[in-house]
Amino acid sequence: MDRTLLLHPPRAYNGALLIASSPYPPDPFAHRARRPFSPSSSSSPSPLKIQNQILPMSLSLEASSTTRCEASLSNIYNTDADIVDLDWENLGFGLVPTDYMYMMKCSSDGIFTKGELLRFGPIELSPSSGVLNYGQGLFEGLKAYRKEDGSVLLFRPEENALRMKLGAERMCMPSPTVEQFVDAVKLTVLANKRWVLKAQNIAKEKGYSDVLYLDSVHKKYLEEVSSCNVFIVKDNVIATPALKGTILPGITRKSIIDVARGRGYQVEERLVSVEELLDADEVFCTGTAVVVSPVGIITYLGKRMDYGNQGVGVVAQQLYSSLTSLQMGLVEDTMGWTLKLN
Known part of the structure; x- marks a missing residue:
């Protein structure tokens, strides 16, 4: 290529591309002086999601994560299904809905709790969500590769987790831990394994x-x-x-x-x-x-x-x-x- x-x-710009949701409005003076994150006690939890998008050989994430994932995917989802029938040669860049997404909630004190895999589909957001009113959100993207033996590799997902934490800090948003992020990515990729193609095929x-x-x-x-x-x-x-x-x-x-x-x-x-x-x-x-x-x-x-x-x-x-x-x-x-x- x-x-x-x-x-x-x-060009003039400051900050990251914003997509995901935060339940709290941004500090309008954050660019002048950083203040500690202290959401109102009346704020209700707001859902954040990890969503699998199909780009050429890629996985795209729309915000956040999970605690230690203990459930066995093999008991719930068919992770060994055949590769999906798709025109991989002309895929291009854009959203292609897959099978599952991962959703979890952040409490009013900024702590992420255990989430769950759900069938890909619409999510419910409060009209007061920060992402709707202020564009306060962020996303990360990374790749998944399928080897000849059928196993799947992720490339340096912890680096994406660290970059998400940095972006969240700049946006005055809470963020998941590195472990939470990586575990959520692992579950999301395995649940959508039939969408991960061998690289040489495309x-x-x-x-x-x-x-x-x-x-x-x-x-x-x-x-x-x-x-x-x-x-x-x-x-x-x-x-x-x-x-x-x-x-x-x-x-x-x-x-x-x-x-x-x-x-x-x-x-x-x-x-x-x-x-x-x-x-x-x-x-x-x-x-x-x-x-x-x-x-x-x-x-x-x-x-x-x-x-x-x-x-x-x-x-x-x-x-x-x-x-x-x-x-x-x-x-x-x-x-x-x-x-x-x-």
Whole structure:
């Protein structure tokens, strides 16, 4: 896969994309001074949910979680059913309802209690819910892979849990523990196992177009693509914009940096200018859905820059192969990043 990018003027934003529900209205002065979370004692519990969405080989989560899950799925759900009959080759990005979702409630003191798997469908929300009145919510997305032996792997779900906790703190919302999050994801994936396809079954050459944003101060330093982090390669040195609060701390970004350093590459997290981008040997993006996506063409102020071989460089290909082989269980996981579900 290669991308054609249009370099775009800076954008102004603060915070995360908001979807899930919080029962409490946000503090209108939260941007001035952080105050401890202290919901009104009259607030009633509000349901939060984890919902399985189908993207290409992906699992998408819409907020929160559960306590220690002890129920055996095999006693309730048919987790060994055949793969669902779906046009996987033309799936694209969007919501495809699956079989089950996970729902739990948060009490008025901000504590999440044990939830349950439910058939996918509408949920009940109070008209006073924060997500309806103030857009106070967040979501996380991660992938599930099916191995040749039929088992399913999750890739670094605890990192998604930690990122959700950070987002919840910024939104003045309570959040589940890492253990609660991971347990809820495990139950949701296993209950929807027939929607998890083997990766090689849907491999397909696709073209992408996207926008690469610049910083809002100097208007010359790279930030990120609309849904991915960006990397450049020059003389086998890899550089990516440093995390300074305006760039999503991508889990795939973090993983690629570790994999690259493990392969002996020098990786720099710093300011990366447009001039360096246009002079790079390779450019690639990283994200949960695309993993590593080479950039073939960049256009900036009417100037078009073509990267050879449709942007598929040696470094990007090596990093893609290394990470996906680990994610799919094709090589030994020496990093301890995958979680096997039976």
